[in-house]
Amino acid sequence: MRYSPLVGGPHAQCPVCRLVMKAPEERPDAPLGCPRCGASVHRRKPESLARTTAYLVAALICYVPANLYPIMRSTSLGRAQEDTIVSGVAYLYHSGMWPLGTIVLIASVVVPIAKIVSLGGLVASVRRRSRWRPRDRAATYRIVELVGRWSMVDVYVVTILVALVHLGTLANVEVMFGAVFFAAVVVLTILAAESFDPRLIWDVLEEEEGRDVRT
Amino acid sequence: MSGPDDDGRDGPRSGRDEDRRGEARSDRRSGVTVVENAMMPEALVxxxxxxxxxxxxxxxxxxxxxxxxxxxxxxxxxTITIRFESAEGVEAGRTMLKYKDVKVGLVEAVGLDEDLSGVVVTASVVNDLAGYLTDQTRFWVVRAQVSAGGITGLETVFSGAYIAVDPSKEGRSARAFDGLEKPPVVTSGKPGKYFRLRADELGSIEVGAPVYYRWLQVGRVAGYELSESGDSVEVQVFVEAPHDERVRSTTRFWNASGLDATVRADGLEIDTPSLAAFLLGGVAFETPATVSVAGEVPPDMVFELYPNKQATKRPRSKGRSRYLLYFDESVAGLGAGAPVEFRGIPIGEVEDVDLAVDPDSGEIRIPVVIEIEPERLGLAKGEDELAYLGRQVERGLRARIATDNLLTGQRSIGFDFLDGAAKAEILNAAPYPVLPTASGSFDAITERVARIVEKVDRVPIESIGENLDASLARLSDVLVEVQQLAGTTHREVLPGIVSSLEKLESTLESADGLIAPDSALAQELERLVSDLAEAARSLRLLSERLETHPEELLRGRRD
Incomplete structure (x- = not known):
């Protein structure tokens, strides 16, 4: 199977006014400006790999306290209970609400780590100039981008609970440290996915195709 | 698109960019570029x-x-481990360790002991507490508890039990602890002092029972234990600051438990500190105004815990020693617990009264064991007790039986210096040294009655009767002699007088008959004398009876 038979030229499009322009090939890394509206123009997302890596590293660091620290403390009739994400899932499973537990497990535990792993894999594959299944990799990226925001479910649940359950000593829910880190993980993975440029997947192929064409 | 991406945002305004735009335009104008290039602008670098x-x-x-x-x-x-009897209310991951209601740790695991005799609670504690984990540190589970002393730990009904910590800096550092089953009465942070009390019996005192000073609660009973010898109970009380300053060396503690009911002329008086003390028991103390100066409490001082407030008026137990007294007289009314006094000041009490036969002489004696405090008799500290008492005995110190109460017949042992007492000394025998005794001193009335009886007894009624008898007999003899004299002179001297003499004889005969032993007069006299003797005897009986049963003076004879 052959991918991308068409070779894209050294062109760029202004992200603001959609003007398509030629990008000088001699200095591929140089920052460009739109000749019509003056906006910054990039052939590829600027520093895509570095930014994605940085966001991923930050997300990975935040992932540890997000899981170790409790995300909320629920006080019911004076009995305080602090829950981390995992203990919440365990609690849901123990009380027989396993469908809900599964959803929370997937949304809060599996998805963030899957995102970090798949984005990390994408970055690594681009760095290594891999030619392995570019279409699937592009699909992976699309899924990651699509699924990203759903990880915020947990944060939304906590915020809603905090706002709703405010009955003083009877019942009370407080946000704990872990929730901040968890939100940071989600936001950072979204940022990482945004800063990754899927066109990089094809660049390797294009270069080689282009070489083929030229030769 | 997000992220810092403002490199060159100011581009369009800079002159350089204007130049470049001009370049692009010039490119377009020159028309040398390919069509594609002519249609498509070039990006600015x-x-x-x-x-x-x-x-x-x-x-x-x-x-x-x-x-x-x-x-x-x-x-x-x-991470520490605490052993408890049961893990009631303790949950892994839930139960907290608290000190002064501040969370200082969390129970991580609850497991069983190796031999299943208890539970082992594993808990992590905060670093701040690490320096306070010694073998003196105490742990106990706080649960809701309802007792006579009050309701405690009510907050745990909702929040669940927690493990309370009483940190201590003293002692060796430790990581394994034995938890207390009951909350300690006094936590180490509380200012105050512990005092040791000695009691014969514990009574109704419980751990945690209040300690009162003028019915104001100033402390609690911290614990109690049987003394090593087992003959007394040692009670530890904790008196909070600043009230601990009230405890002086002369302070007297008493058991303030329960009711103290007294019947008086104006009715029944019930004295109880509070319902809690009534149910829980309690200890009260007071520093009485005493002759001896109240000083600081020596560190190893053990106070006597008196059974009630009345008892604090009795002598204080310091050094007590036992002595034996032998009495020959009746000890009716003298029993164990009867007071031993010196001129009315209590110095001890009677321990035992018994009957003993002297194996040598076969004499029956009554040994009385007394326990006295020789210090109250003036014995100086460190002085040899027997030698001191020996000197006092030489000066005439004797024990006697005294009647305390004529009505109830209670008697006591009284010590006093007797003038002119027979010489005696302390017999250092086993099991107890024997102190010399004197015959009992009777109480005023008894003594007086006895004295009257003695006096009546001393009247020689029988000899008076005998003398009278003898005198009358002698009179009769005289008369016979007179008769004989008259008989001899009858014929010789005055025959005329004979008749008159005969008349006199007959008169005398009739008089003789009148006073003869079988005559009515003599019999009546004799009866009078015997009546008198009878009266004297019953008087003596009465006095003896009164001696043993003085109450019959009031109540009358019962049998």
């Missing part, structure tokens, strides 16, 4: 800006993460 700031994000994240890790590391204290 800008100068490279600063290195990307995006790496600050993972740096910040790493910094925060490291800081958190460091913080967690400094906060994580040692």
């Amino acid at each position: 800008r100068a490279r800006a600063m290195p990307s700031v995006v790496w600050l994000i993972p740096l910040v994240a790493a910094f925060v993460g490291l800081y958190l890790a460091y913080w967690a590391w400094t906060q994580t204290g040692p």
Whole structure:
């Protein structure tokens, strides 16, 4: 199977006014400006790999306290209970609400780590100039981008609970440290996915195709 | 698109960019470029800006993460194990360790002991507490508790039980502890002092029972234990500051438990400190105004815990020693517990009264064991007791039986110096030294009655009767002699007088008959004398009876 038979030229499009322009090939890394509206123009997302890596590293660091620290403390009739994400899932499973537990497990535990792993894999594959299944990799990226925001479910649940359950000593829910880190993980993975440029997947192929064409 | 992406945002306004735009236009004007190029503008190349700031994000994240890790590391204290009888209310991951209601740890695991005799609670405690975990540190589970002393731990009904910590800096550092089953009465943070009390019996005192000073609760009973010899109970009480200053060396403690009911002329008087003390028992103390100066409490001082407030008026137990007294007289009314007094001041009490036969002489004697405090008799500290008492005995110190109460017949042992007492000394025999005794001193009335009886007894009624008898007989003899004299002179001297003499004889005969032993007069006299003797005897009986049963003076004879 052959991918991308068409070779894209050294062109760029202004992200603001959609003007398509030629990008000088001699200095591929140089920052460009739109000749019509003056906006910054990039052939590829600027520093895509570095930014994605940085966001991923930050997300990975935040992932540890997000899981170790409790995300909320629920006080019911004076009995305080602090829950981390995992203990919440365990609690849901123990009380027989396993469908809900599964959803929370997937949304809060599996998805963030899957995102970090798949984005990390994408970055690594681009760095290594891999030619392995570019279409699937592009699909992976699309899924990651699509699924990203759903990880915020947990944060939304906590915020809603905090706002709703405010009955003083009877019942009370407080946000704990872990929730901040968890939100940071989600936001950072979204940022990482945004800063990754899927066109990089094809660049390797294009270069080689282009070489083929030229030769 | 997000992220810092403002490298060259100011591009369009800079003159350089204007130049470039001009270039592009000139390109278009020149028309030398290919069609494609002519239709498509070329992007402006800008100068490279600063290195990307995006790496600050993972740096910040790493910094925060490291800081958190460091913080967690400094906060994580040692892991300790506590043994309890049961883990009622203790849950792994839920139950907290608290000190002064501040969370200082969390139970991590609850397991069974190796031999299943108890539970072992594993808990992590905060680092701040690490220095206070010694073998003196105490742990106990706080649960809701309802007792006579009050309701405690009510907050745990909703929040669940927690393990309370009483940290201590003293002692060796430890990581394994034995938890208390009951909350300690006094936590180490409380200012105050412990005092030791000695009691014969514990009574109704419970751990946690209140300690009162003028019916104001100033402390609690911290604990009690049987003394090593088992003949007394040692009670530890804790008196909170500043009331601990009220306890002086002369302070007297008494058991303030329960009711103290007294019947008086104006009715029944019930004295009880409070319902709690009534149910729980309690200890009260007071520093009486005494002759001896109240000083600081010596560190190893043990106070006597008196059974009631009345008892505090009795002598204080310091050194007590036992002595034996032998009595030959009746000890009716003298029993164990009867007071031993010196001129009315109590110095001890009677321990035992018995009957003993002297194996040598076969004499029956009554030995009385007394326990006295020789210090109250003036014995100086460190002085030889027997030698001191020996000197006092030489000066005439004797024990006697005294009647305390004529109505109830209670008697006591009284010590006093007797003038002109027979010489005696202390017999140092087993089991107790024997103190010399004197015959009992009777109480005023008894004594007087006895004296009257003695006097009546001393009247020689029988001899008076005998003398009278003898005198009358002698009179009769005289008369016979007179008769004989008259008989001889009858014929010779005065025959005329004979008739008159005969008349006199007959008169005398009739008089003789009148006073003869079988005559009515003599019989009546004799009866009078015997009546008198009878009266004297019953008087003596009465006095003896009164001596043993003086109450019959009031109540009348019962049998």
